[in-house]
Amino acid sequence: MSHGIERRGLMMVLSSPSGAGKTTISRKLLQSEPQLKMSVSVTTRPPRPGEVEGRDYFFITPEQFGLMVNRRELLEHAKVFSNHYGTPKGPVAEALALGRDVLFDIDWQGTQQLVEHAREDVISIFILPPSTRELERRLRQRAQDPADVVAARMAKASDEISHWAEYDYVVLNEDLEKTLLQVQSILHAERLRRRRQTGLGDFVKRLRDGV
Numbered sequence: 001m002s003h004g005i006e007r008r009g010l011m012m013v014l015s016s017p018s019g020a021g022k023t024t025i026s027r028k029l030l031q032s033e034p035q036l037k038m039s040v041s042v043t044t045r046p047p048r049p050g051e052v053e054g055r056d057y058f059f060i061t062p063e064q065f066g067l068m069v070n071r072r073e074l075l076e077h078a079k080v081f082s083n084h085y086g087t088p089k090g091p092v093a094e095a096l097a098l099g100r101d102v103l104f105d106i107d108w109q110g111t112q113q114l115v116e117h118a119r120e121d122v123i124s125i126f127i128l129p130p131s132t133r134e135l136e137r138r139l140r141q142r143a144q145d146p147a148d149v150v151a152a153r154m155a156k157a158s159d160e161i162s163h164w165a166e167y168d169y170v171v172l173n174e175d176l177e178k179t180l181l182q183v184q185s186i187l188h189a190e191r192l193r194r195r196r197q198t199g200l201g202d203f204v205k206r207l208r209d210g211v
């Protein structure tokens, strides 16, 4: 039975210091949430072993990145760890128009830009690691970056974490299953926000009129 209630798609952002677990959480969340679509960023950084073009990133040259910026094809963009990253506008707009939700793995600079453009539709979550030592352990055991890259990311961790209070939610990623449940709970609750459910007023009116 159709109730005439539809939902506006939302944009859910995960940020954290590098290595806290955003990619891991995102992959698991996408498996359990068919209505959720991952925003695939463009980046000028080289692919890591095992990264797949179009799934993890679109790997592009600095010249291509500059062109996308000039043509205003990016919803947001930032320089992170001396590489450029950005979110292509088109796929996000298409997903939202279909009433789907979009998941972003972006840094605090990109989050600020998204919030500036679409505050009502953005839910931001900051992921914290249990400790600095554990963060470094995760970056090392991921074994995908050379030692100098791991060191550079650890050196930036404190700066990244300083933005925690700009986020709507903060989740401590110690136990992965627990983290996943917490992020799912946020998504499920946010989907039910009154302003995201269009047609609700008409439905309630019919209900009250006994139709």
Ligand SMILES: Nc1ncnc2c1ncn2[C@@H]1O[C@H](COP(=O)(O)OP(=O)(O)OP(=O)(O)O)[C@@H](O)[C@H]1O
Pocket: 016, 017, 018, 019, 020, 021, 022, 023, 024, 025, 138, 139, 141, 142, 173, 174, 175, 176, 179
């Ligand atoms: N709760 C957890 N407990 C233990 N290990 C974890 C947990 N969450 C993630 N990891 C591991 O930590 C490593 C880093 O995780 P991941 O790549 O998801 O981080 P990230 O935040 O996406 O990093 P980056 O910002 O560099 O892309 C991975 O090897 C992942 O398996």
Ligand SMILES: Nc1nc2c(ncn2[C@@H]2O[C@H](COP(=O)(O)O)[C@@H](O)[C@H]2O)c(=O)[nH]1
Pocket: 015, 016, 017, 018, 022, 041, 042, 045, 076, 077, 078, 080, 081, 085, 086, 087, 105, 106, 107, 108, 109, 110, 111
């Ligand atoms: N502002 C943006 N930040 C992004 C985007 N895509 C990824 N990121 C962030 O960059 C760092 C490093 O990522 P890595 O894959 O090289 O480890 C991390 O904090 C990501 O969240 C983007 O499109 N815009």
